[in-house]
Amino acid sequence: MFPSPNGQARHELTDALLALADLPDDSPALPEQLSTIVRLSATVVDPVDFASVTVFAVHGYRTEAASSAAAEAVDLAQYAEDGGPCLAALQGGETVAVPDVGGVVVWPGFRDVAWRNGVRASLSVPLFAGSGAPIAALNLYARDAAAMQLLIQRVESCYHARPSQVLPRMDAGSEQLLAGIAGALVTRDLVQRATGVLMDRDGIAAGPAYRRLVEAAESGGSLTDAASAILRQYAS
Structure with a gap:
């Protein structure tokens, strides 16, 4: 987590996700806001090595922002195949987790390109602006599948909370992501x-x-x- 000038922790990723949920769907600020979310997700969330965001395009889909060439390559493989976790999250409005990339059967194009780029687990999270309809999918890619497991569970619990389910806290950056997702759902x-x-x-x-x-x-x-x-x- 980044320190602020007065020594207090800043919550930039949380704030970015909350700001996105408060924007009209046609706001000209959306691209910059999505880019900020990608940059911070790849920087402060410990289990995440690469991040990108997928949006609808005139003919299919495109990557609005990516933290690395590897993230963009994995996205492009999904667009070429017309299938993958980022498209499923964007189309369905639900989180789509891939806890073990090597075991994927249904999206071979995604699996092969992800594996070649060192991705062992991924999580695609639908993002929305004011109307509540999905406008983008935040794609979180990890080299360490084991480190990604708790983040997958915690993010999914934001969408499908179970009263009896208590999951461990995570690193400060992951907690920023989770707080932003939970707050955006409230908005x-x-x-x-x-x-x-x-x-x-x-x-x-x-x-x-x-x-x-x-x-x-x-x-x-x-x-x-x-x-x-x-x-x-x-x-x-």
């Missing part, structure tokens, strides 16, 4: 609940309701602030 729930309130109150579809939230945010404050205000009005 998504907040925006979606506010969108539902507008749909019921004004008799409109989800798309127009979301646009009203974005317009409210553009007039001052953030998307989260606009959603919170709608929910307070509904509760009063």
